[in-house]
Each structure stands twice: as structure tokens, then as C-alpha cells.
Amino acid sequence: MTTRTVGEPIARREDPRLLTGQGRYLDDIGHDALAAAFVRSPHAHARIVDVDVTDALDVDGLVAIYTHEDLPGRVGEPLPVLIPHAALTEPRTPYALARDEVNHVGEAVVMVVATGRDVAEDVCERIRVEYDFLPPVVGIESSRDAAALVHDDVPGNVSAHLVQEVGDARAAVDAAPHVVELDLEIERSASTPLEGKGVHARWDADDRSLRVYTSTQASTSVRAAVAAKLELPPDRVEVIAPDVGGGFGVKIVHPWPEEVLVPWAAIRLGREVKWTEDRREHFVSAAHERGQLQHVRAGFDDDGRVLGLDVTFWHDNGAYTPYGIIVPIVTSTQLLGPYKPGAYRVEFSSLYTNTVTVTPYRGAGRPQGCFAMERTMDAIAAELGLDRTVVRERNFIQPDEMPYDHGLTFQDGRPLIYDSGDFPATLAKLRKLVGWDEFETYRDQARAQGRRVGIGIGCYVEGTGVGPYEGGFVKVETDGTVVVATGLTTQGQGHQTVFAQVVADELGVGVDRVAVTTGDTRRFGYAVGTFASRAAVMSGNAVALAARRVREKALRVAGEALEADPRDLEIVDGEVRVKGTPGATIPLTTVAVLSNPLRYAFDAETERATQFASPGDPDQPPVADDDEPGLQGTDYYSPPRSTFANGMHAAIVETDPETAEISILRYCVVHDCGTLLNPRLVEGQIHGGVAQGVGGALYERMVYDDAGQLVNASFMDFLMPYATEVPAIEIDHLQTPSPLNPLGVKGAGEAGVIPVSAVLAAAIEDAEGIRVTRMPMSPSELHHLRERSTNEEGPRR
Amino acid sequence: MKPSAFAYHRPGTVDEAVATLAGVGDDGKVLAGGQSLVPMLNMRLAAPAHLVDVNRVDGLDEVRVVDDGAGASVRVGAAARHTDVEHDAEVAAVLPLLRQALEHVAHPTIRNRGTTVGSLVHADPAAELNAVLALLGGSVTLRSTTGSRVVNASELVTGPMQTCLRPDELATEAAFPVPQGHTGTAWTEVSRRAGDYAVCGVGVLVTVDDELRVRSARAAYVSMGPVPEVLDLTEPVAGIAAGGARPDEWAAAGRLATARLEPDDDIHATAAYRGHLAGVLTARAARAAAERAVARAGDTTGAST
Incomplete structure (x- = not known):
């Protein structure tokens, strides 16, 4: 047998190239291109009165200045609402360049094209835009109060309102022996890829074709969007995602204004045009996520079983809704995690604010939902004086209840049905990994040294693929x-x-023989994109199915050459051979030649193949009606619904009794994403996810002042954690294969980030004996939380 | 984030450098390590028409310990990198505070490029080295075509990111005096992430007498005001046993700091938390400095303690 590599932690084949500077990112393309830069709104909410370019016109190297007035046809129309929803009754999207009104700091108003980015920025500085100020709406409470409106035709600032209910949750809460009620808050953060967005476009006037490079998570959809906006036939538009330096969700949104404007300008000017987003632009004109206020009521019995769960939350969707209401829908459905409350009601309002648009960021609403559910579980345990793991276990969906139908509608419009999972087993592994039962001994030892430590746990289920x-x-x-x-x-x-790895195993060849291309519409035209932890599930299975077609043909062609039944053949180390008959082999290279009846002898393989060539039936065409030349195959994977991965994290933290500094001493993860294709890659995804989760829990926030200015729009003040802030991560796996797809895989991309805020809130709460209801938590906030708790003689243990 | 065009000058000598600065008037800026200036250029927070690069000026990259009779001092040239100072064994032996503070200046990669003198004349209120210079009573030498002057730390910094330098002056050297007597120092700070600007940072210098009792204690703070704040902590801790004092004895020094300092709120911390931290960190640093003073006193007298 060829050594199977699926399931093996082989090293990433792309790393030597990427780590030695051989990567090709957007800004590496088109050195001679004209550069675009944008005048962006410095105000959160204002009407544009006038744009005066007089002072800019004599800048050497200026090529063009465009405002909304210059945009023709569909280029000048609002950008699309990608994912409409019946509950999204008031969708609003921006124009590629603002027309009359700006709704957040950073919204593009004027596009400048010049011979270089420095020159373009010089021009931007000389353009005067006159504004009439409108009252800015900043923060969920201010939006909810609706004293001012973001869009004057959207009453109450409400873009969407949605209720889902299974059973009569409110009645169940009211009738329950015990009730906890929590007001919770999660602040904004953002994907913050190290490479921002960027677009390069080249128009071939003779060929009437457009090539666009863009740092995107969805090149085929950008092609469709650009073709539609520019009114070009889609087959005259090629869109290629070069190496992309991180996405984490923000680059799934399309088309960004620049993805329309840069190609449009390239065609209009007949020149290559490039725009590379800088860091400050990314902070104020890309997208954010996370910000929610939540109110939870949970009714439960003496054992801690949740009888009714009633959740209301308010979601800050920023100034526009280009990506619909996916984030709050995910929060509302994935909030349940591994639990089965007796009845569930969830209601959300998605609210406009004069801030950067909110679209999915790794986790995509799940961290907020997990925070609500896990804080509730901890509150129930505290109320009843029960171990926090015991309360969770009593509420778990059991393995014999799979598949489990929650009776809700998920983000893909399909029923929320968990396909598989063994939550008690996951929890048992985690308790062992973190040493849950030994923790009180450790706490006592630490206390004797004047140290304050705490432990927290969080569970999640993630719809993937x-x-x-x-x-x-x-x-x-x-x-x-x-x-x-x-x-x-x-x-x-x-x-x-x-x-x-997947293809190599299916075809019986070495991994080093396989070359993979992604995100290039020239190579594959139909695709959805890389988001929602879907790549391994969707394309992993698709390439497996395509490889199986190729294998089937290889065996058929080899069978004819070897005069053997294809069912008796196998492919080992790149050779097709008759099982159990040494010597009866034919190289796959030769099979590839035989698969094409046109056989000019360009090379040794072609020459060698002729000796196998049977003359064939002179009355039949060389390529049969149901066949095609070449050893190739295409196939698609389309699942009935999402597959649900799950996991549980635990952390031990130490809080400094004097300085209130918070240190993570241990961070443990038990993760179940079905069959592991490559454990090294899965662990890498977990590491990255936990790192972003630690950022969201302890460091990152988008600090808007009352005027709607983002006051920390730089890496100096937006505190993305360094390696020094991310703990060593201990990982154990469970593999509960998905019954929904051939490989049995579930997604793993987002999992790491989901429970981190919940876990660290629980651990800090446990260390401090003070209830934690909002994250992130800085030392300054913990200090004041202690003071308030002392003053109020609050629930400190 | 691309700077607007500027003229670039690369003088080879101090005379050439100051002549160039004199020639460009108010429109010039000195480029040394570039760790603060280049981001400011990219973000267009500064747009000088001329950059005068002093990285290849002869004789500016030295780090020396000088004893000129008035007392020893560590002299750091304008092109010397933080890392040169941090890893100089002789400097560490005579003036450990420099290394103690430098370990908190950003990250090693930044210290490999950034210069100590550049940091001093950038005058960020969060810069450790300005506080160290102030705590030690150090000075900076400024050169221009019209001559040379030496300004002490308190004269140098006139406000946040503001100094007494004239546009035609080049800071050529900083002098960090080695304190007299049995002294110990410590630097401690709380920052949001490793290497970030401190939320509150404090350096303490404790001097002990031959009986190993505290004779004097001084502290300097970063991020606690617009300029480095120096406090005399001697009163609450004078005479206490430097090696064996109880934590609450040092806490008195912390309370003094909390009472005297007037920090501001920012997005990372409230003023009240900063004040609280100043108390905690002052006590911790003072205690560590005192213990080191006792150890050094033991070393210099040859007595074993």
C-alpha cells in the first residue's frame, strides 16, 4: 500500500515558500500600476455639501479624481445586500463612493488615482469636502434609545427583528423552581488580518477582458459581482485570489467598494490600477464584529436542568447590512451549544449605528452565544452550589439522541440538526486534561502563597461546512x-x-506529486468561498469525489491494457497493479497517456505508451460517447445541511491581588471535528483561534468615542495579543465522524475562538468571587470591579 | 500610509550634520533609529521636507563609562542602539538601572534599531529612558553650528513629545551619572502586553547607609503625567532596615506616590487605577531596589551579609 497520509500530521507544504518570502500577496503584484487612494469621511454622520478639488489639481502625478457623480450605471448604485432575509426588513448598503450622506468615519467619499500611492495621498490631503453634521448614533444603548436615527427612513434604528421559539419558554421559566437572570455585554473586535484588503485590475482592451487580483475569501463571487456591476459578460472577467495574508471573515464580504471601483477605473483609464489598503483604512473602512447586549432568563430545576431559556439580545450591525443578519442568526441558534433546554425562545434586534459595518469574524456570532449560554450555566451552578461540570453534564444532549433536531432554522436556512457528537465523552476528556478534580487542592496551595487562581470551562457546538x-x-x-x-x-x-493529502490517498500517489490551486476563476469557475469552517468539509469532499472519478477511469483504462478486471486492480505508489500478481503493473503516467487517443510522442511516457495501445474497435470512435480524453475528473459535493463540530475548553488563570493583572496559567482544549485529515493543521487552527479568543477576552476592543471616532485605529492601541500573551495550548482530540459526508469530516477553522471569552470570564469569576458579565476584561476594569464589589458587598464569596 | 516626498541627507560627520540642519531650518528632522519617526511619517503625523540621517555619522555610536573626576557616568552616543546599552557588561556593572529599564522598552527587534538618545529627544511621556535620565539627574549634549550646550533632564523635556532642542541642534550624547554611595535600583511596570508602553512604570533609586538603613529613596514615573515625574520618597522610609523591612513599611512610599501623582485616564486604564498601580509598583520597586542596595553594599565593603 502507498503510505496513507490522511490523518497524519505532515508538515505544511506551502510553508517553505511562504516563510522564505516567496509568497505573492496583492501588493506584490503590479509594481507599475497606478495607485488608488481614498478620501474617507472624518465624520461619523454627515451630509456631503461640496467636494472641492481645486487645490489638488496641480499635484504632479495626479491621474484622476472621482466622486459619486462620476460613477455610471450600476457602479453608482448601492452595493448589494448579499444575503437577504425576511426578517431584515430595513436593509441598507453603501454606495461605492458616498452620494449624499456618510454614515461612519472611514466611508469612502472620493477616489484618487495617481502615479504612486504617496502622490495619491498628497492629492487626498488637498481635497476639501464640506459636510453638514448630523447627530451620530454610537453604541447599542444609544441606537436602541433612537433619539437620533442613522438612516432617517429606518424607525428605531432597527434593521431586523427575529424571534424563534421552541415550546413556551417564558411559561417554562415562570413555572420553574429556580430562575437566574443575567445582563451581559460583549464588546466589538474585528478580524484584523495582517494583510489588509487590496485590489489590482488590468483591462485588456483588445481581448475585451478584465483580470482582477483581490485579497478575498470568495474569488468566484467577486467575479460575478464585478461582472454585474461593470456590465461585462462574466466569462470576460477573471478573478484571482493570490496568497492572502489572513481573512478571518472580513474578506468574505464582496464586493467591497474598492473591488468595484478599481476595475472600473482600470477600464476607464486603460491602465493597471492597484489599491492596497493600509492599516488605518482597514480599521475604519473594513468591518468589525461581536458587539452585543444580552438579557438571559433561565428557569431550572433542583438538579440544574434548564426547563426554559428566554434570551433577548441587541446586535450592533454598524452603518450598513451588506452581509444581512448572518451574525445574529448564528448567535441565536448556536447559543444552545451542547444543551437541550426544555423550551427556548430567542429574540433579537439588529441595530444601526454610525460605526463600521459588522460582518462575520471568525466565530461569526458564536462567541457571543456561547458567552450567554456558558455564563448562564455558571450562574445556575452558583445558585445551586453545584459543580459547574455537573450542571453542564445534566443538560447535555446525549450520544444516543443523535441526530438531534433543535426545531430551529440555522444560518443556511436548513433545520438545526446536530449530526453527531459525544458531549459527555468530550467533557470527561477535558476534566482529565485540565485536572478539574484536583483544582481545589491547587487553589489551596496557591492561596497559602498569597496567590489568587481560578478555573473556568466553556462548551460549544459549531455548525460547519x-x-x-x-x-x-x-x-x-x-x-x-x-x-x-x-x-x-x-x-x-x-x-x-x-x-x-486527500487526493494522494484516493489515487495512490505520493503527496509530493499533487499540486493544488485554489481561488482562481481561470481554473475552477463554480465555488462559494472560504468561510464558516467549510473548506475541509466542502472542498475536501469535492476533491475526494473528483479523485474517485479519476481513479475509476484509471482502473478501467489500465484494465484494458493489462487485460484485467478493474475490480482486481489497485494503485500503489503511482502504479496500477493486479492485486496479488507481481509484475502485472502499469504506471499511472502511462495510463494518463493511454487516456488520450492523441498520442504524439513528445516524451518518453508517450513513446512507452504506444506498446500498450490496442488498435481498438475500428468501428467505434476513439473517444467513446460517455468518455472524454485525458485522465481527469470533476465533481461537486453538496451536503443536505451543516455538520456540527464541538469542543470544550478550560483555563486556569491567576489574578494579581494588587495590580489586577490577569495571567493565563493553563489553557486546555478538547476538540471534536470528526475525522482528522491532518492533526497538525487542526491544532494550528485551534492555536490561532484561541489566540484570537484571548485577544477578544482580555485585550481587543474597538473604542469609539461619543462622536463616533474610532480612537484606537492602530496596532499601537488596538491590542492584538502577541505570542507573549497567548498561553501554551494543551489539546486532546475526539473523532466522532460526520455521517453526512464521505470523509466524515467537520470544520475546524473557527472552533478555537468560540468559547474563550466565556472560559476566561468564568476563570476570572472563580478566582475573584465576583460575577463577570462583560468582556473583554482589562486589569483596570478588574480593579474597578473589585472596588465596586467591595463597596456594594456584592456577591463576593 | 506613505509619507509625502522629502529630501534625504546623509552626513558623515557631526559638523556636516549640524551644517545640514542649519541649512534646512525648521523643515528638517533627524533620523536615527526611525522607530518612532518612520511610523509618524507614514501616518503623516509629521511631514518634514528634509530628513537628516545620522546613522553613518562618525563617532556617534559609542557607549562608554567615563570618570572625569566629578563622578562616573555612562555616555551614550546619538547613534548607539538601545541594545548596545542594554548588553554592555560594563554599563550593567556600574549602572544596572539602564538594563533594568531597557528590558521594558518595546521589543528586542525595536531595541536593535531604536536609539537611546533618539528616545530621549522624542520625549514620549511613556518613555522609560527619559524617566531614568531624570531619576539620575543626567543630561544631554546638544550641538549646532554655533556651538555646544549641555542640558539636564528637567530642562530637556518641556512637555509631551516636546523638548528644548532648537531645529538646528543635534543631540549628540546622553550622560547617565552613576549614583554615589551604596545604592540599588529597580524598574517595574505594568503594561497591557509585553513590550507595550507602560500603563504605569516606576524606577526607584535607594541609597543605604553603612548600617544598611535607608538613607534616601527617589522614584521616577512614566505614563503618570505629561513629562517624567520624579518623587523623593525618602520621608516615609528613611531609616528603615533596607534588607528586612516589612511590606507595609514600603507601602508608605507607595501611598506617597499615589497621593502625589496626577495621572490621566486613557483607553487602557483609568486615572484611579494608574494611581493605585503607582502605589503598588512603588512599594515593590523600592523594596527590590533596597535589597539590591544592601547586596551592593556587601560587595563593596567585602562584608558578607
């Missing part, structure tokens, strides 16, 4: 190279490794 489909193309070249293409994009996940 949403449809509708993804495709794969696999081809065996005559030199033995296996080329694989799938349309979804890569922004650092390791797809060149993991998809190669």
Missing part, C-alpha cells in the same frame, strides 16, 4: 503530476497540504 456546494477538479498529467483545482480560496489554512 455550510452549503450549497463546492467543486473539485483532478487531473493526472502524463508526467505523473496530479493537478487539483478547487474554486474556494486559501488565506493561510494549508489547503495545498490537506487537499493534496
